[in-house]
Amino acid sequence: MFISIITPTYNRADTLHRCYESLSKQSFKNFEWIIVDDGSTDDTSETVSAWQRESPLNINYYQKPNGGKPSAVNQGVKLASGEMCAILDSDDALCHDGLKTLVDEWESLSPDVRDKYWCVCALVEDSITKQVVGDLFPADHITITGGEFQFKYKIIGEKFGLMRTALLKKNPYPEAEGYKFVPESYIWNRLGRQYQYICINTVVRTYFIPTGSGFGNLSGKANRIRNAKGLTMCDVDVVNEDLPHWFFSSPVFFFKRAAQLSRYGMHSESFLRQYNSIGTGWGKALVLLSFPLGFTLYLADKLWFKYYYAPAKAKLLRDTVS
Template identity: 75%
Template sequence: MFISIITPAYNRAETLHRCYESLKEQSFKSFEWIIVDDGSTDETAQTVSAWQSECDMDIIYIQKPNGGKPSAVNHGVKIANGEMCAIVDSDDSLCNDGLKTLTDTWQTLAPDVRDTYWCVCALVEDSVTRQIVGDLFPSDNITITGGEFQFKYKIEGDKFGLMRTALLKSNPYPEAEDYKFVPESYIWNRLGREYKYVCINKVVLTYYMPTGFGIGNLSGKANRIRNAKGLIMCEVDVVNKDLHRWFFNAPIFFFKRAAQLSRYAIHSASLMRQYKNLESIWGKIIVLASFPIGFTLYLGDRLWFKYYYAPIKAKLVRETIS
């Protein structure tokens, strides 16, 4: 089996070495590393060029205008040659047997049933505490659907997966000029409705939490506010496709997602349009019922942005200039 490792990178020359060093130490060697430079202005190009010269690892380096992580992932997937692929962030590192563990698990599936699966999913550890991030799976080597993952077993926390490249090629992340972030769960949810996961209780990746103020943190509040249009798609998708089947398994979950839908729809000035995109009367009712919470979250965001984020960012800019 040949694997494509895809790493989106934006001004990550100082952290990308973690990924590089971990890939060099992999016990499984049949892979290519595709680095998609999403408009970096730091030393990323020079750093990668040095690695290409000093090691025999197959490193493919692509430069593109800044378009956000989903756009970078899509670029990497388009040129990926592997049967399977994995998205490794530019500040994280794989455990030495990470790829082997995932590959061995995939190959335990009978060839005639592999088309019904899309992902081998494993655990992630925190770089500081060395503790598992989020929940364990109910059992090792369990086969579950995306709905069971979220609503039956209510598994939370970051996970890491080896995914079928062909399915990612045919299901790219949505891209637009007015947002640069779409949660990874958007694709995981969509594919998880049609295909199964095989999940293992083994740590395969070390996750490094962003430090400092977090201006560059894709999942941070500031970037989520700026990219509200990308987040809304995920919320609308869940309410439309999962509510009718799973509401009574996780009612609080759906009220939270409905509130988030209102929150980000107000940020993007598209509340009525998003409401019209809801496909069922029950979805509309839940969004209306949770609207006061969503509006409160929106007001909290505005206050946070004005009185906390903006002053600190202005201070950091002044310090950089001076």
């Protein structure tokens, strides 16, 4: 099997070596590495060029204007020629047998049943503690739907998957003006409703928790506020598609997601439009019920941004200049 490893990157020349070193040591060799440079201004290009000259790895390097991680992933998927692909973040690393473990699990499935699945999902470890990040699966080699993943077994925490490239090509991340980030769960949720996961309790990836100021962290509060349209889109999708089937399994989860819809809808100034896109009466009722919490979180964000984030970032810039 030939697979594609896609790494979207933006100004990560100082961490990208983790991917390179771990891919160089993989016991499974039949893969290409697609690096999508999302408008970096550091020495990413020079770093990758040196690897291309010296390494036997099949490294494809693509540069594009900055558009955010979803657009970089979409570009990588377009370029991918492997039957399966994986998204490896530019600051993380794969375990020595990580790819082999995933490929072996996929190939253990009979070819006539593979169309039922879209992903082989495995565990992630913390780079410092070496402990599993998040929950184990309820059993090894378990087959579950996306709904069971979230609402029956309530599995949380970082995971890593080998995914069917053809399905990702047909289901790209949405791209539009006004945001550069959509949670990865948006695609995982949508494909998980149509196809199943096969899950294994084996660690295949090492996760490096971001350090420093956190201003560039995609999952940080400032970037979530800045890209609120993408988050609201994900919340609307969950309320529309999952609420009718799974509410009584996880009522607190849906209450929180409805509150987040209000919170980020107000940040993106699109709350009414997003509210009107909710397709069920009880979905709208849940959003209204949770609105006071969402509004409170929105106000807290505004205060945090004004009195903590903006002054801290200004100080960091002054210190950098001096």
